[in-house]
Amino acid sequence: MTTFIESLQAAWQRNRSLVCVGLDPEPARLPTRFAGDDDAVFAFCRDIVDATADLVCCFKPQIAHFAALGAEGALQRLIAHIHARQPGVPVILDAKRGDIGSTAEHYAREAFERYGADAVTLNPYLGRDSLQPFLDRADKGAVILCRTSNPGAGDLQDLDVGGMPLYQRVAERVAHEWNGNGNCLLVTGATYPSQLAEVRRIVGDMPLLVPGIGAQGGDVEAVLGHGQASDGAGLLISSSRAILYASAADDFAAAARQATLALRDEINRHRRMPTD
């Protein structure tokens, strides 16, 4: 059985790409050709996936964008489509789950059994046991929030705990205590590259999911300079809106491909690429 981490590493290599395309469909922003289409959210995301799959290391559907519409069925079909038509490209369900006891097990079942995701984003505030059903799945990825890219991220994450900010303590806990199965990743935003460097120093070559490029102002060169692992990979650099809505016309899929290609190549220019 191929694990999430193995799939990710293979996709990094095969597609020479650290790009993670975020699938965050906004009905009001879909291309006009989908007007009146009852299955627009699925069809739009499917077309984006098929136009970009050879240029990415993973896809990351955001569950709230489906749940707000009651479109869980579309999300299930979308992930099934990726597995069937783009095999080898892993899927991270962006759900930021975290709950206690048996409820955490239900969330794990939701992500892995119901949706067939390969990894899921998780919130660490409730502590290790709230993530245990995810940590126990050695074949799946546990992508744990560390330092996020939003304006209020520092409200809790930057509080000083014994000489270091809370987010670094989270990084330590995950790297040294919670990663027994080698299936953990951390979310570390692009907006403050020095924080990315601190997290990289703590976690070694653990893969980092990096939102905040583009729309949120993160700088690709700085992210690569501070965040890449010793092999020139170790990053999943997430972009959503700049790719999904690169064009609102009938060429939206081609425009999404161009935007993905441009981001992939810009990233690769700043990588210490492995010799091959």
Place this chain on the structure above:
Amino acid sequence: MTTFIESLQAAWQRNRSLVCVGLDPEPARLPTRFAGDDDAVFAFCRDIVDATADLVCCFKPQIAHFAALGAEGALQRLIAHIHARQPGVPVILDAKRGDIGSTAEHYAREAFERYGADAVTLNPYLGRDSLQPFLDRADKGAVILCRTSNPGAGDLQDLDVGGMPLYQRVAERVAHEWNGNGNCLLVTGATYPSQLAEVRRIVGDMPLLVPGIGAQGGDVEAVLGHGQASDGAGLLISSSRAILYASAADDFAAAARQATLALRDEINRHRRMPTD
């Protein structure tokens, strides 16, 4: 328009109850009469609701228990049933949401528009802006995790930040900065009553949702002694399994009612009851 807080206060008074019944359906534990019933999860929860509604201050369905089964429709119908048949008993959607920017808005739409919940549980790790779409809804309740009742709760929540544990800092932030609309509540577990006392000291009469009674070992007398507000209320004491699974036979609804009544009365014995 009646706000969540007003509904809660009215239910506290009308039903003389601080009991919150958690609706966490486990298919394997449903009474045998539901075997083979395609709509068992809805029917079971509906019967529990109708048997206990005059003895509680709110209901709290746990979304993961529905989502793992693909039973979002049952959850929608359940909340609609409560509003239609048990008007005046507010519904807290236990979802522990929290995400950035537009995604937070999608989660708010999920909870309030799609499901029609009156309040939702939220995770503060991502900071104020991740909760803003919920804080902005003055008519709805924002029930923010503070100190939870699970074994690993202290991993982050008890870390010392400037002379106080993180959970107390969260309580301060919520009470003094995030509660401009007066619609915030905190989740504070029953397992360590002294922590409940600390939170009560910080937040004044803000309502506290208290899980961890019964199955998790919390003690009713200690919870009341340390947690009640100045008017003898201010608490939503949550119980799920001890009520839902009080009997696995055909008398499950009557048994649930008895268990709710016993908990309500035990709580009331330890309250400073308002004169009436």
